Amino acid sequence: MRSLKKKSSREDALKVPKSLLKAFLDETRGLEAYAVRATFAIKSALAGQKTYLQSLGMETVLRYKLEHSQSYMVFEDRPERVFKMLEEEVANGRRGLCITRQHPKQVRRRHPLKNVQLFWLTEAKEENTINDLIEISHLIAGFVNSSENGIVLLDGLEYLVSRNGFEAVYQFIQNKRNQVAAAEAILITPVHPRAFSEEKLALLERELKPV
Secondary structure (H helix, E strand, C coil): CHHHHHHHHHHHHHCCCHHHHHHHHHHHHHHHHHHHHHHHHHHHHHHHHHHHHHHCCHHHHHHCCCCCCEEEEEECCCCCHHHHHHHHHHHCCCEEEEEECCCHHHHHHHCCCCCEEEEEECCCCCCCEECCHHHHHHHHHHHHHHCCCEEEEECCHHHHHHHHCHHHHHHHHHHHHHHHHHCCCEEEEEECCCCCCHHHHHHHHHHCEEC
């Protein structure tokens, strides 16, 4: 009889007041609702982010695995892939410098290049134009040394060779490769596959990684 009383008293001690139990259940339901809302918000944010990244062309990011401190040569008749590479890297947060034979207005219309400095490689005397090989060298050096995670697109290698000779441009490329590597930047330059002899292409490939 005494044991039954003890058992009953222990059971009474384990009983949770209804008001406390109700508060606990209400709080639990609140946490569950919060978790559902948080999960939905995260999924929505990720979906929005995916849409935004796709709008920037970043669905092709995995196609071009550009590495820090690397200089690349892209074989193509017209500079198109190099601009896609530049778009993707800039969308990933890099600062860009673009020296191109195309007029900057045309480039801006065709490519979403925010946070990119554009220079037109030409003899024309206009704003943001450049032509001298030494000036180009100083421009690139100043950019990669002052920009964390910078990327440089140099479009017009054939043009530079026609005005300065292959030997001078080759030494220029060697110098830029070293600067890019030291600054952990990236250099990409398009090259027409039939613009140079096999011997000259072999030399360029020693300095620029073909893509």
